[in-house]
Amino acid sequence: MPRFGAMLFSVIIVNYNVCHFLEHCLRSVWKALEGMDAEVIVVDNASTDASAALLPKQFPTVQFIWLKENLGFGKANNLAMEKARGQYLLILNPDTLIPETFFKQFLEKQGTHRINGATGFRMIDGSGAFLPESKRGFPDGMTSFFKMSGFIRLFPRHRKIAKYYLGHLSPAEDHVVEILAGACMMIPAVVYQQVGGFDEAFFMYGEDIDLSYRISEAGFSNYYLSEPSLIHFKGESTRKDxxxxxxxxxxxxxxxxxxxxxxxxxxxxxxxxxxxxxxxxxxxxxxxKKAPKPIGKENWKLMGDPETIASLMQSEFAIPESPEGKFSFPQPEMVTGHSGPIGKGSVLVLCLGEQFTLRQAMGIMEEHGPANSYRFYYQGAASVIGSDSSDENGRVWLLK
CATH class of the missing domain: 4.10.860 (DNA Excision Repair, Uvrb; Chain A)
Structure with missing residues (x-):
């Protein structure tokens, strides 16, 4: 039986072949957990990438569970919960980045709203666009029809037609909602235990809707919070093949x-x-759909922490499956946080560190929006990552 409540937070991440996105995710999580009584558990669903070779060396305090077969999202989370000791369980996707104030802001909001069920958060994608699945209504017959038929696109703020994404509710305000996204869901351990965790009949997709619904049916209130918010690249862990x-x-x-x-x-x-x-x-x-554009050399402009920028400027990159092979920065250009759009064809690399936090980076993204393309780099990471759309796979540039 899990010793729930032995510490404040247990962060649960299920990984499948997204090594470099998970590396950045873990760096953001540990930064947000500084000073907190917490643990991080990663369940790997038999990845065939560099996850096992790279991640344990970089994160020796993370508890890794290495599975020999892909058991699916719900079952892998349930396995992690057998080891979890936190009062609160954060179910988190590996292709996410959370800001440094994430857990502190959650505790403040929890006290204000007296949240007794699950909590979801405002998510933006790698381009800075709001992800509507951050808050959803129960997919009953008519709601599902409007979603599946495409009518929801014609009336995105209608109370009934857009109920699937609760389009009539402002993303900038906190709300009691029915359905939350499993990409980032905070659940009190006693609630998770009471409702029986994830239904393992769902291999992947739909299990968060089912769990949210059962939490509501058990008499608890689920909340959507506008802050703290987070980045969910989405296109990386949700490959639409x-x-x-x-x-x-x-x-x-x-x-x-x-x-x-x-x-x-x-x-x-x-x-x-x-x-x-x-x-x-x-x-x-x-x-x-057309085949995705190959990952290649881009016109990068750097913004952020000076030490992180200096580290990146000295790096050489390997571009997977590119005839260009490797490249380094000949004359990188620096920009400031208020320089406006960075120009057609340019990409803004947000260099995260002590003097430039992810929360500041998200502020830049929301100020300039999808007019720019963004990449992310934590000092010491083995790659630069990014995604220009929630509909495309994430992109990775490996450091050599």
């Missing part, structure tokens, strides 16, 4: 069969048909 499409819509069918038992057979058949149709259309759209 044919396997993604199949697993996502399979999860939706599991959810319908589980939570709409009282509905008529005709209504359930209609919902299942709508899910399958939407999945088929999504698969066709993904099949028609």
């Amino acid at each position: 044919q396997q993604y499409v199949r697993r996502f819509y399979e999860a939706m069918i599991i959810f319908v069969d589980k939570h709409f038992r009282g509905g008529s057979a005709a209504w359930k058949l209609l919902m299942r048909g709508g899910i399958l149709l939407s999945g088929s259309l999504s698969a066709i759209r993904n099949g028609l």
